[in-house]
Amino acid sequence: MSTSNLHMYVLAVPLLTAFFVNLLGRISRRWVAPLVLGALTFASLASLCVLGKVLRHGSFSYTVGNWQPPYGIELLLDPLSALMLVLISVVALFASISAIQSVRQELPGQEHLFFTLYLILIAGLLGLVLTADAFNLYVLLEITSITTYGLIAMGKGRAPLASFNYIIMGSIGACFYLLGVGYLYLMTGSLNMADIAGILPTVDGTAAVATALAFILVGLWIKMAFFPLHGWLPNAYSLAPTGAGLLAAPLMTKVSIYLMVRVMFWLFSSDFLFLQNPLVSTLVVWAAAIAIVSASCLALAQRDLKRMLTYIIVAEVGYMVGGIWLANSAGMTGAILHIVNDALMTLCLFLAVAAIVYKLGSGEFDKLQGIYRRMPVTMAAFTVGAFSMIGIPPTAGFFSKWYLIQGGIEAGHWQYVIALLFSSLVNAVLFFRIIEIGYFFKDGEQHGHEKKEEAPLLMQAPLLISAVALIVVGLGSGPLVESIIKLALPAGF
Amino acid sequence: MEQFLALIIAKYNYWLYVVLMMIGFYAMIGKRNLVKKLIGMNIFQTAIILLFVSAGVKHGGKIPILDKYEVLKHGVDATQIVNPLPHVLMLTAIVVSVSVTGVALAVLLRIYREYGTLEEDEILEKLGK
Numbered sequence: 001m002s003t004s005n006l007h008m009y010v011l012a013v014p015l016l017t018a019f020f021v022n023l024l025g026r027i028s029r030r031w032v033a034p035l036v037l038g039a040l041t042f043a044s045l046a047s048l049c050v051l052g053k054v055l056r057h058g059s060f061s062y063t064v065g066n067w068q069p070p071y072g073i074e075l076l077l078d079p080l081s082a083l084m085l086v087l088i089s090v091v092a093l094f095a096s097i098s099a100i101q102s103v104r105q106e107l108p109g110q111e112h113l114f115f116t117l118y119l120i121l122i123a124g125l126l127g128l129v130l131t132a133d134a135f136n137l138y139v140l141l142e143i144t145s146i147t148t149y150g151l152i153a154m155g156k157g158r159a160p161l162a163s164f165n166y167i168i169m170g171s172i173g174a175c176f177y178l179l180g181v182g183y184l185y186l187m188t189g190s191l192n193m194a195d196i197a198g199i200l201p202t203v204d205g206t207a208a209v210a211t212a213l214a215f216i217l218v219g220l221w222i223k224m225a226f227f228p229l230h231g232w233l234p235n236a237y238s239l240a241p242t243g244a245g246l247l248a249a250p251l252m253t254k255v256s257i258y259l260m261v262r263v264m265f266w267l268f269s270s271d272f273l274f275l276q277n278p279l280v281s282t283l284v285v286w287a288a289a290i291a292i293v294s295a296s297c298l299a300l301a302q303r304d305l306k307r308m309l310t311y312i313i314v315a316e317v318g319y320m321v322g323g324i325w326l327a328n329s330a331g332m333t334g335a336i337l338h339i340v341n342d343a344l345m346t347l348c349l350f351l352a353v354a355a356i357v358y359k360l361g362s363g364e365f366d367k368l369q370g371i372y373r374r375m376p377v378t379m380a381a382f383t384v385g386a387f388s389m390i391g392i393p394p395t396a397g398f399f400s401k402w403y404l405i406q407g408g409i410e411a412g413h414w415q416y417v418i419a420l421l422f423s424s425l426v427n428a429v430l431f432f433r434i435i436e437i438g439y440f441f442k443d444g445e446q447h448g449h450e451k452k453e454e455a456p457l458l459m460q461a462p463l464l465i466s467a468v469a470l471i472v473v474g475l476g477s478g479p480l481v482e483s484i485i486k487l488a489l490p491a492g493f
Numbered sequence: 494m495e496q497f498l499a500l501i502i503a504k505y506n507y508w509l510y511v512v513l514m515m516i517g518f519y520a521m522i523g524k525r526n527l528v529k530k531l532i533g534m535n536i537f538q539t540a541i542i543l544l545f546v547s548a549g550v551k552h553g554g555k556i557p558i559l560d561k562y563e564v565l566k567h568g569v570d571a572t573q574i575v576n577p578l579p580h581v582l583m584l585t586a587i588v589v590s591v592s593v594t595g596v597a598l599a600v601l602l603r604i605y606r607e608y609g610t611l612e613e614d615e616i617l618e619k620l621g622k
Contacts, residue, residue, distance in 0.1 A: 135582055135585075138586075139585055142589045146592055146596055149593075153599075153603060160603040160604045160607065161616065164527060164597065164600050164601065167593065167596065167597045168521055168530055168534060171534050171537070172518075172537070175537055175538055175541055178586065179541055179544070182541065182544055182545050182548070185548075186548050
């Protein structure tokens with residue numbers, strides 16, 4: 001195994017393991033867990049090595065099959081994509097430790113089918129992060145979407161209906177993206193991102209190029225559930241099997257935001273985006289502010305923990321989209337740091353929900369009474385995740401929000417700053433309500449002798465690690481920003 | 494008006510794709526039957542496929558199958574052959590659209606088993622009970 005194409009192994013190992021999980025899982029279900037965990041552990045370690053290499057030797061590109069770009073498919077490894085590789089593989093690893101337990105309970109006998117899709121989804125996400133080819137990106141986008149449709153449809157009750165809705169919405173999003181790429185191809189005759197970026201300034205016909213950008217952005221906004229286009233997400237993620245929500249919730253929206261950054265600054269340029277038509281960026285920041293406020297209000301109306309969290313995800317998408325379109329260094333830093341932090345926070349909260357659902361069967365608020373007595377470890381970690389969502393120092397959520405607010409003030413977008421603060425307050429209300437239900441209300445019948453009934457150790461361990469990670473990343477966000485994120489910012493920031 | 498008509502005729506393939514796409518879009522958003530929505534999605538995807546393919550047309554162009562020795566001797570005259578790239582891309586897009594349709598049909602099957610109907614209104618009615 002040569003180290004020059006280590007990133008290919010990061011991508012290939014989950015993909016190939018998916019095949020073996022299906023094959024060997026049919027013979028005996030006992031094969032599933034070691035194969036999945038082995039593949040993801042390898043992917044995590046290898047992606048850490050890749051990140052180290054990129055930081056030491058600078059970014060490099062890799063051509064698959066030695067077909068030189070712009071004709072062949074190019075993979076780009078810069079600090080941003082290497083950071084995302086690490087984030088995806090590590091989050092996927094911890095999510096899968098817990099998912100194995102919850103799938104065993106929720107979908108007995110179907111573990112091998114579930115984890116086949118699960119691993120292909122991870123491979124698709126890793127590929128999305130690596131690729132530097134606009135059409136390849138479309139194919140990988142559909143790979144991740146199709147596997148997610150399947151995973152969601154494995155849920156009970158209304159889940160297939162939610163999945164079908166997601167199929168319709170997701171296909172519209174993907175088709176819009178493809179249409180945008182088609183326009184760019186007609187204008188430039190190329191599909192390689194760097195190549196298109198080089199040709200675009202020489203092309204006249206800004207209307208067609210602007211249309212292409214609009215189609216691509218709307219396509220990605222549907223995929224990331226940016227507020228008015230978020231309709232599919234809450235149902236899909238809350239009705240999916242808990243194991244699927246564990247992986248999809250922290251990663252899918254965040255990777256879509258990464259893709260938006262890629263497209264905006266590697267395919268187009270910041271001059272094109274912000275200087276030619278400053279009205280557009282103002283409009284998008286307004287849309288983000290409205291998204292944050294509305295999604296937070298919708299979260300208030302929910303009576304189920306999982307559904308509440310899905311609306312918080314929609315609000316967080318607004319944070320990051322707004323941060324990127326602020327068009328200044330602080331906003332961009334905050335948005336990219338928030339991609340990392342939000343993935344970890346969502347992971348932590350969903351792991352806690354998975355443990356609760358494992359024990360109680362669902363996350364309805366009525367069932368949560370006295371939960372702090374019954375599951376103290378789970379709820380302690382949940383509280384850390386909740387503090388991070390609210391933005392209480394020293395948890396990670398505080399620092400990225402700080403950058404975002406700073407960026408908002410610098411850019412003079414006060415509506416965005418107010419939306420962020422409002423959303424923090426709403427999050428505080430949301431989570432303190434759960435803490436109140438779980439801590440202070442008493443179960444009439446079981447009063448005095450509530451037994452401790454924690455989820456299995458294998459569900460608690462990743463939860464505790466993710467809670468600790470939130471504090472560690474929070475305390476280490478200074479060095480993280482200095483050594484990685486500053487390098488990962490697009491040119492000109 | 495005449496100018497407008499000339500514009501439509503000159504780029505009639507793009508106008509056709511827009512019309513097709515809107516039909517598909519309407520079916521996806523407006524129809525209440527889930528299978529009709531799915532067919533709308535297919536029309537939508539086909540419209541985009543046609544856009545790409547029609548962009549690759551070259552009047553009087555030959556098929557892009559070349560003799561290796563001929564090319565090595567004289568080089569390629571790009572004006573004489575049709576650009577194969579859009580067609581190749583659309584092969585991939587067709588594969589994607591077929592697999593999405595497959596997954597969607599499987600999901601529809603599960604919905605039908607659960608509710609005994611594919612009309613959105615009737616499903617919502619059953620959910621409401």
